[in-house]
Amino acid sequence: MDLDFSPEDSAFREEARAFIAENYPKALREKQARGEDLGKEDFLSWHRILAAKGWSAPSWPKEFGGTEWTPTQKYIWSEEQARADTIGILPFGVAMLAPVIYTFGTQEQKEKFLPGIRDGKVWWCQGYSEPGAGSDLASLKTKAERITGDDGKEYYLVNGQKTWTTLGQHADWGFFLVRTDPNSKPQAGISFLLIDMKSPGIEVRRITTLEGGHEVNDVFLDNVKVPVENRIFHENQGWTCAKALLAHERSGIAGVARSKRGLERVREIASTELSDTGGPLLQDPFFKRKVAELEIDLTALEFTELRTLAGEQSGKGPGLESSILKIKGTEIQQRLHELALEAVGHYGAPYLRDLGHNANIGPGYADGLAGDYFNGRKTSIYGGSNEIQRNIIAKMVLGL
């Protein structure tokens, strides 16, 4: 892989930067600056603008509306978005589900579902985890039985409970793993279903997280009727789809460009904050050392990700290296949260959520840093916990 930017790449960077500058919604930027919680329309607005430009699905093949950018272009694009502090496109539809649909789905399924994902018209959520099935996903119990409806059509009747469903409160549709064969070995009896979240029998219940936010939910399914044609791939072979999707989920988690921006922000804060002796905190030997170490770790991650992208370019799907990206990427994000919180000293303590974020206690950049730190502990838990990622590397890569 050639990491020198060609004249075309540089031109692309200019174009990307200009596009963001001209088109990123002002209202959204202001809301972000105030640290307000974003609503459904906020999340989708940027997605829709990108879709209109044809840029909402960088990784997809062209025939479904992807850009077929080179890895270098994708890298430039993620850098430019991070530099401009744009919100990201939610991963559930574009990055996770769509590859499953265009890899394993039927022609009708591709036609029915891909445009809505690409254009940001349909909000998707992920219904994998259950109270008894977290790390051990294959032990899931939500049951789907075949029935014939009054209309003579075939349905699955789904019963069970999903949990930790991120932003499920906004979802139009969800992709679910369900057990269609209780008698075979765990991985062999699972199917992959697309379920309309407005179906009768679905109830979404809020789970409040540590820092007070509403991001995850319990989803209860009580006799939910799902048309058989909403199953992706073969019955009882959903695990194949599930695993492919998880590899995509993990590689997205590395977040290098965002972490670079995060590091910049820590530097900004630490050059404004004063150390105990009065100079900028960034000149404090202890703090400076931690920033430098983190920057080096981030560089190592960046080049590991570039190597992975290069591998993808030469035709390999995101493979087991994605576990490395997930582990290191999340650890770095968490250390960034730590450093930012540490940098603001006493002003990490005020808890502003109930007062609104404009409460003007301490410097503006301290708003919400403690919340970010606490909420950020999730990243080493979700998407397959970091312990599980290490087990995967031990088993699949090292052959242990």
Place this chain on the structure above:
Amino acid sequence: MDFSFTEEQSMLRDTVASYLADHYSFEQRRDALKTEAGWRPAVWKAFAEELGILGAPFSEELGGLGGGPTDNMVVMEEFGKTLVVEPYLGTVVIGGGFLKHSGHSGAADIIAQIIAGTTTIAFAAAEPQARYSWQDLKTTAKKDGSGWVLNGAKAVVIGAPWASHLIVTARTGGGQRDAQGVSVFIVDKTAKGVTTRDYPTVDGLRASEVTFENVSLPAEALIGSEGAGLPLVEKVIDEAIVATCAEACGVLRRLHEGTLEYTKQRKQFGQPISQFQVLQHRMVDMFIQLEQSISMTYMANIKLTDTDVERAKGVSAAKVQIGKACKFVGQNAIQLHGGMGMTDEMAIGHYFKRATMIEGAFGSTDHHLARYETLSLGKAA
């Protein structure tokens, strides 16, 4: 060598523990935090009247139980186990500490009110620009007849919304960061010119941004000697750190126990997750951090009566250990709880939040490492 507690201290522990068991369940705490006040004055009253613990570290002549810092430790560790929010640290340990050590003429009277539960105190020392330096002061007190006029602003004054009085550090001479010229005052919170902006903190406490605008103070508001208050401030803060380390030990113990319990009952892959060796080793390392923290807290407690340098070294060493332990044990407790650890509903996250705030209380790990280095290696030649 004897690390065991006296009979009185054991009794104190049992008294506190059994009261908290009856009155301080996680749900009761949660409900109290949701109220406008955010604490339970009735609990405070019980501390004073039923349990008598607000007198724990004061001599019998002052109306106390005749104990000292070790008794503060005993109380604070129990408070840590239960995540008590009521202002024992600010009132008894810090407020009482200043009064006890200063030779202030009105000390006996105010301590009597502390023991009776009628005076509550918050420590207004930090300033927005000062980070963890106690001598970096823009707040000033100027002589005015026999009294003083106070001006300035204090940051994140923990417990101020609940306090009747503030103990305030202010400059009565010298430049902004000089060691000389630091004085300490006790200020009635209702005094004219004192304004507070109250808010909750992430760990369930309440704090205020406090401003003083031409606040007139009587002569007897000065605690300790004029302009030479810094050693007193450092001594009392060191005592507060030891008490906070003890609280942390209680918090860490619960984080560790809670994690053992959870991993023993949570099943994945057909077995309790406590059976995975990698998690066992993690819990062993958490346990080692807890035990080392207890050791360092005892060590620092013993050093409180040593020379100023030895005391400061011991306290900073303990704070470094506790800071690291709070991070390691706290983060891993959440990690080992998986998604459940991320929920507001489970107590574990609330212990983690308190542990995280303790990391930064009275100086971060880096601050105390630097202080230790300076004291133990001397300043660069």
